Amino acid sequence: MAKDIFxxxxxxxxxxxxxxxxxxxxxxxxxIGLIFWAFINLFPVYWMFTFSLKSNKEIFGENVAGxxxxxxxxxxxxxxxxxxxxxxxxxxxxxxxxxxxxxxxxAIMATYALTRFKWKGRKLLxxxxxxxxxxxxxxxLVPIYVILKNINMLNTYWSLILPxxxxxxxxxxxxxxxxxxxxxxxxxxxxxxDGCGVWGTFIRIIVPLMKPAVAxxxxxxxxxxxxxxxxANVFINDSAYKTLPVGIQALSGQFTTDWGPIGAALVVATFxxxxxxxxxxxxxxxxxxxxxxxx
Amino acid sequence: MKNxxxxxVNIFLFLLPALVLFFGILIAPVILSGYYSFFSWDGxxxxxxxxxxxxxxxxxxxxxxxxxNAIGFVKAMGNSLLLALLSVFIQLPMSLxxxxxxxxxxxxERAFLSIYFMPVLISTVVIxxxxxxxxxxxxxxxxxxxxxxxxxxxxxTWLGKKETALAACFVPILWQYVGYHMLLMxxxxxxxxTELREAAMLDGATDGQINRFIVIPYIKPILxxxxxxxxxxxxxxxxxxxxxxxxxxFHSTEVPSTLMINMLFLRNRYGMGSAIAVILIxxxxxxSLIINAIFKQED
Numbered sequence: 001m002a003k004d005i006f007x008x009x010x011x012x013x014x015x016x017x018x019x020x021x022x023x024x025x026x027x028x029x030x031x032i033g034l035i036f037w038a039f040i041n042l043f044p045v046y047w048m049f050t051f052s053l054k055s056n057k058e059i060f061g062e063n064v065a066g067x068x069x070x071x072x073x074x075x076x077x078x079x080x081x082x083x084x085x086x087x088x089x090x091x092x093x094x095x096x097x098x099x100x101x102x103x104x105x106x107a108i109m110a111t112y113a114l115t116r117f118k119w120k121g122r123k124l125l126x127x128x129x130x131x132x133x134x135x136x137x138x139x140x141l142v143p144i145y146v147i148l149k150n151i152n153m154l155n156t157y158w159s160l161i162l163p164x165x166x167x168x169x170x171x172x173x174x175x176x177x178x179x180x181x182x183x184x185x186x187x188x189x190x191x192x193x194d195g196c197g198v199w200g201t202f203i204r205i206i207v208p209l210m211k212p213a214v215a216x217x218x219x220x221x222x223x224x225x226x227x228x229x230x231x232a233n234v235f236i237n238d239s240a241y242k243t244l245p246v247g248i249q250a251l252s253g254q255f256t257t258d259w260g261p262i263g264a265a266l267v268v269a270t271f272x273x274x275x276x277x278x279x280x281x282x283x284x285x286x287x288x289x290x291x292x293x294x295x
Numbered sequence: 296m297k298n299x300x301x302x303x304v305n306i307f308l309f310l311l312p313a314l315v316l317f318f319g320i321l322i323a324p325v326i327l328s329g330y331y332s333f334f335s336w337d338g339x340x341x342x343x344x345x346x347x348x349x350x351x352x353x354x355x356x357x358x359x360x361x362x363x364n365a366i367g368f369v370k371a372m373g374n375s376l377l378l379a380l381l382s383v384f385i386q387l388p389m390s391l392x393x394x395x396x397x398x399x400x401x402x403x404e405r406a407f408l409s410i411y412f413m414p415v416l417i418s419t420v421v422i423x424x425x426x427x428x429x430x431x432x433x434x435x436x437x438x439x440x441x442x443x444x445x446x447x448x449x450x451x452t453w454l455g456k457k458e459t460a461l462a463a464c465f466v467p468i469l470w471q472y473v474g475y476h477m478l479l480m481x482x483x484x485x486x487x488x489t490e491l492r493e494a495a496m497l498d499g500a501t502d503g504q505i506n507r508f509i510v511i512p513y514i515k516p517i518l519x520x521x522x523x524x525x526x527x528x529x530x531x532x533x534x535x536x537x538x539x540x541x542x543x544x545f546h547s548t549e550v551p552s553t554l555m556i557n558m559l560f561l562r563n564r565y566g567m568g569s570a571i572a573v574i575l576i577x578x579x580x581x582x583s584l585i586i587n588a589i590f591k592q593e594d
Contacts, residue, residue, distance in 0.1 A: 030396050034403075037393065038410045040470070045413070047436060048425050060434045102316075110313035113306045129313070132321055134583065136531045138552055139576045140324030142331060142559065142569045146338055147324075166320035169313060198305050227418035229534045234556070245420040249538065252424055259428065266421045273416045281409045284416070288475070289482045292520055 048270075052076070052263030059259050075260035076268070083254060084239060085265050088247030092226055092269075095160050095243055099225045100218050102165040107172035107217065108180075108210055112202055114173070115180050116188065126177075132170030137163070137230060145234055155238040163235075164225040171291055172217045178290065179213035180206070216287040219280075226273065244269040325576070331569035338565040345566070352570035366558075368571065371542075371549040372578075378465060378550070379529035379582075386469050387521055390476035395506050397477075398484030408481060411474035419471065423538025426467040430454050430539075454540055457547040464539050464548050468532065476521045483514030519590045526586065527579040551575050 051059045052075055053068040063069055080086045114126050144163055148154045183206065191201045229245040236242050242250065248265050255261045277284055332352055336345035356368040393411060397404050414422065429435050430453040438450040453463040487510050495505050511518070533552035536542065542549035542557070551571050558568035 030401070034393070034396060034401075034407050037473075038407060041410050041414060041474070044425055044429060044470075045417075047429075048421075051428070064436060064439050102312075106312035106316055109309045109311075113309035117302065117306050117309075119303070119306055125310075129317060132317060134527075134580065135321060135325060136527075136576060136579060138531060138533075138555065138572050139328055140321060141555070142565055142572060143324035143327035144320065145559070146565065149338075162316070163320055166316040169316055169321075173313070198302075202309075223416060227420070229418075229420055229537065230552070230556075233537075234559070245418055245534075248418075248420050248424060252427075259434075262424065262428075266424055270417050270421050273418075274413070277409075277413065277416055281405075281412075285408070285412055285478055288412075288415070288478060292479050292517075292524070 045270075048263055048266050051259055052267045054260055054263075056257070056259060072260055075264040078255075078258075079251065079261040079264040079268060083251040083261055083265055084242075084247065085244075085251065085268050087240070088242050088244045089268060091157070091241055091247075092243040094157055095164065096222050096225050098157065098161045099164040099168065100221045102161065103168045103172045103221050104214060104217055106165065107169055107176050108207065108213070109202075110169075111173055111176040111180050112206060115177055116185075116206075126173075129170055129173050132167070133174070135167075137167055137228075141230065141234060144231075148235060154235055155241050157241060159235040160225070160228075160232055160243065163231055164221075164228065168217075168221045168224055171220060175217050175220070175287075175290055176210065176213045179210060179216075183209050215283060216290055219284055219287045220291055223273070328569045328572050331566050332573050334566040335564075336566040337563045338559070339563075348566070352567050353574070356567070356570060356574070366554065366567070367546050367549060368551070368554060368574075370546065371551050371554045372574075374461060374548060375530045375532060375550045377461065378468065378532060379526045381465050382468070382472075382525040382529050383522055386473055387476055387518075387525055389469075390473050390521070391480055391511075391518075393473070393477045394480035394484050395510065398481050398487075398510070399502070408478070412478050413474065414471045415475045415478075417471070419534035420538055422467055422471055423535050426470075426535075427454070427539060430463060455544055457545055460540055460544060460548045464536055467535055467539070468529075471535075472525075472528070476525065479517050479521055480514060483517035484510055487513045515590065515593075519586065522590075523583050523586050526582050530575060530579055530582070 047065065050066070050068055053071050053073070054063065054075075055070070055072055058064075058069060110129070114122050114129075140163070145154075148159050153159050187209075188201045188205050191205045192198070196204060227245060228243075232243045232246045233249070236246055239247075239250065248262075248269060251265050252262050331342065333347055333349060334342060334345040335348050335351070336342055356366060359366040360369050393407075397407055401407075429437050432438060432450075432452040432455070437453070441447070441450045451459055453459050491509050491513070492505060495509050500508070531552060532550055533556075536548055536550055536553055537556070540548045542553040551574070555568045555571040555575075558564045558571065
């Protein structure tokens, strides 16, 4: 269901339902409403971009909402250097990439076993995995924290990568199952007869055909861990390993009265997501719909 | 491919990474949380030496409501339920309205959709920090705008006053997630078969009637998902509240999650923190079941 929503041809013959019978006045009201809400959505983000380039003098009175009169790129260099945003950005990237890789590998392998092999208990195991969709991360915070503390793993990348992967797994399996069921079984049977073996079939046939699933799962997992605060806040207090959300919290304490660098930090943390969204908005929206509608 | 001996071994090997992650990091800790919740434990000494309180932590959570050192769990739960109510009765209708307007096929549909969904992608910490600035009593854009319109009396320390803090926390939550629910509902509206709409139109139904009698009943499964997400999301809310107020002023915006973190790091009460986590999970499950039942009954 999720996939065909955005693929409909844009032009072509209009069906009856697309012929508007709403009065012109009604239409104007609808547009006013839509534009108003779009403005409410965009304005804070616009404001964030502009104050990241302003001095306090402009932000605090001279020029509250306009474009910066003097473009202060030094805000960015203070956020990156004094505020260690460059470090946090790198940490977030490392954690996100590793989480995505682990989640994908574990999920696609498990999906293969769950959908392509016939064995007792696979339905049961699948529903147990799906329980993961409903378990909030709060549920495991205390034990994971205690265990990490006891084995001296707090303040490491792994202390975030492993829990993030575990919590992304259920959704990843759900999405992968949808995509894998669309790959015809004849394909892997043919490959198997040709002597590919189970693993050969998996690596040469299934994995390459799972590219759309990889994109969807990747996007979903990326956003989950790029933005996660609770675990990151509890498990990491060494600034060498802080991710962006925790780092921004630290930075805002450091620059309480100097708004420009804080704005710059917010932009740095947001920019990659919005930049990707600009090009892949349809794909990103699909991955959210796939996650919710199938769940 | 069916009867090879390697089959079972292979199945196990394919499942292994997922099993380790899932049972090691998700299921086992959940069970441990339940176990910890029966102890008075500071997290330092081995749990075997901690005092077993039975349901003591749970009793204390519901009875410790008065006084300076009270835990105030009931109040926190009440706050999160209030957020849930606001989400269901303010946020979701807004999302539905937008989804219905966009779903009919309007010029610029995709652009509007993409703009409305954008806040969902921004980190909640960023949104929290941004709204801290918006709410700033002296220089925040909200008070500046109010003063600019001559409404000086309305300018407030939004997050610093007991009366306004919770509402002020709700606004960014609303702002961020309207687009999320709108997207789900929009997908539903778009999946309504055109024949259904056309048949109703030929019968002379107005747009309002079509929405009321065709589209909304058709997308009920999605509405259910949205209600469940909105309610459980509110019960679990943490990020924005932590950034905006961290439960203050005077615990007026405390929610179970912020309380749980306080139990761990301010009071070293790991057993109590676990008890809060357990209640939170059970409440989320209970509400999912109740909402499912309500939607079933409606059919």
